[in-house]
Amino acid sequence: MDTPFFDAQALDGLRKATRTDPEQVRLLRNALLKDFEPDAQGLARAPALAPLSLHPLVLEQRHDSKIDGASKLLFRTPAGLLTESVILRIATGRTTLCVSSQVGCAAACRFCATGTMGIARSLSTEEVLDQVFQAGQLLAAEGRRPRNVVFMGMGEPFHNEDVLVQVIERLIDPAWFNLSPKKILVSTVGITDGMLRFARRFPSVGLALSLHSVRDEPRQSIMPIAKRYPLPQLRQTVQQVNTLQDRPVMLEYLMLDGVNDTDADADALIEWTQGLDVHLNLIPFNPVDGAELRGSSKARCSAFSDALKAAGRTTTLRHSLGRDIEAACGQLVKRENLARARAADRTVVP
Numbered sequence: 347m348d349t350p351f352f353d354a355q356a357l358d359g360l361r362k363a364t365r366t367d368p369e370q371v372r373l374l375r376n377a378l379l380k381d382f383e384p385d386a387q388g389l390a391r392a393p394a395l396a397p398l399s400l401h402p403l404v405l406e407q408r409h410d411s412k413i414d415g416a417s418k419l420l421f422r423t424p425a426g427l428l429t430e431s432v433i434l435r436i437a438t439g440r441t442t443l444c445v446s447s448q449v450g451c452a453a454a455c456r457f458c459a460t461g462t463m464g465i466a467r468s469l470s471t472e473e474v475l476d477q478v479f480q481a482g483q484l485l486a487a488e489g490r491r492p493r494n495v496v497f498m499g500m501g502e503p504f505h506n507e508d509v510l511v512q513v514i515e516r517l518i519d520p521a522w523f524n525l526s527p528k529k530i531l532v533s534t535v536g537i538t539d540g541m542l543r544f545a546r547r548f549p550s551v552g553l554a555l556s557l558h559s560v561r562d563e564p565r566q567s568i569m570p571i572a573k574r575y576p577l578p579q580l581r582q583t584v585q586q587v588n589t590l591q592d593r594p595v596m597l598e599y600l601m602l603d604g605v606n607d608t609d610a611d612a613d614a615l616i617e618w619t620q621g622l623d624v625h626l627n628l629i630p631f632n633p634v635d636g637a638e639l640r641g642s643s644k645a646r647c648s649a650f651s652d653a654l655k656a657a658g659r660t661t662t663l664r665h666s667l668g669r670d671i672e673a674a675c676g677q678l679v680k681r682e683n684l685a686r687a688r689a690a691d692r693t694v695v696p
Contacts, residue, residue, distance in 0.1 A: 348399035351378075352472040352516070357398070364394035371395070372521070379523050382482035382491065403429075403476045408484075419481060423449070423473060429500055431477040433485065433492075441485060442494040445477045447510060448501025468506035474513045478523065495525060497532040498554070504540030514548055527551045533598065536575040538583040545590040553587060554596035554627070555580065559606040560618040568605065568639070581618060588623045594660070595622070600629045601642035601650065612653040619659060626654055626661040 349360045361371055370392040377388040378400070385400050403421040406428060410417045415435025420428055432444040448468045482492050495517060497503045503510045510532065516522045517530060527550035534541060535556045545553060557580070559565040566572045584595050597619070601607050619626070628651055631641030642650070647663055654661040 348397050350402070350472060351398045351400045352475050360395060360397065366392055366394045375522060379479065382486035384483065401476050401480060402472045403480065405480060421477065427467065429469060431481055431499060433481055440493050441490050442496060443478060443481050443492040444496050444498045445474060446499030446501055447474060447497055447503045447506045451501050452505060468509060471509045471512040474509060475516055478517065494529045502535055502537065503532050504534050504537035507540050511547065514551060528593065531596065535569060535571050536580050538575055538579055541583055542586055545587045549591045550593065552593055552596060554598055555584065557597045558600050559611065560614045564605050584622050584624065594625045596625045596627050598627050598629060600631055601647050602631055603640040603642045605639065607642040607646050607650055609653065612650050616654065616657040616659060626659050628661065628663045630664065
């Protein structure tokens, strides 16, 4: 059986068995995980380690936007499940990679396609890291490299916390990916105990909270998990995270027509964030199959943003990329899994 590249203990065992110079292992890692060289080119730096298995994931499909710089990557796991990553090529030249931590999600948020899938399983450390690795190789072929890595793909990261921690440790380790902690952002629906443990362990890695409303009724109506983590508890957690980290907490706010976008909602958000070190990120809604929700108009989004800024809140009104490739998290995976299930049913002989 080939040795898994991301298994440090197994890799060291192979190095010793083949009497490979540790310097060759260092050069191999640098070539693959920092320069994102093609597999064969990187392995040529340590020929004796050729039995390495570099990729636990298979790139099943790639969808490139025809209107902006987004690419959606669908990966197949060894168990045959599909997960996804998204590459966002920002017009300024920056590149952001959005990765998944699970197949499906147990949070069941109404605005998210992944939430309607339920949870299939959590991804392994190697499977999450391979998303960064393979996307990095694709970008290197374009003369680019991933500048930012955000955990905003499929799954709730703190429902796979042990793997999340191991992945972050590898991403910032100088011997592995050597990414700056300040270029990594982890998004959560508000698992408060996980947020605090994470902030203590990684004071420079960003946290983003999917807030979407500071009124209990609308928040709980679109995010059932909000009943377990009420708003006062969330606010106290953000306050505590502010004392543990050296960067603001990002508050993600999906603009939904008639749900959370009124002047009263803006006033409530201004009051809720008083005294907190936060960055408000207003997000246009990407329609999701089966979701009876509508996005706020551009005019309403702008007015909402202007009210927050006038109150002194740091605010970004985000522009969504990849609408033409079903950029809403989980949409392609859900469609492909349904198609596979139907195809499997057709092959069954009564």
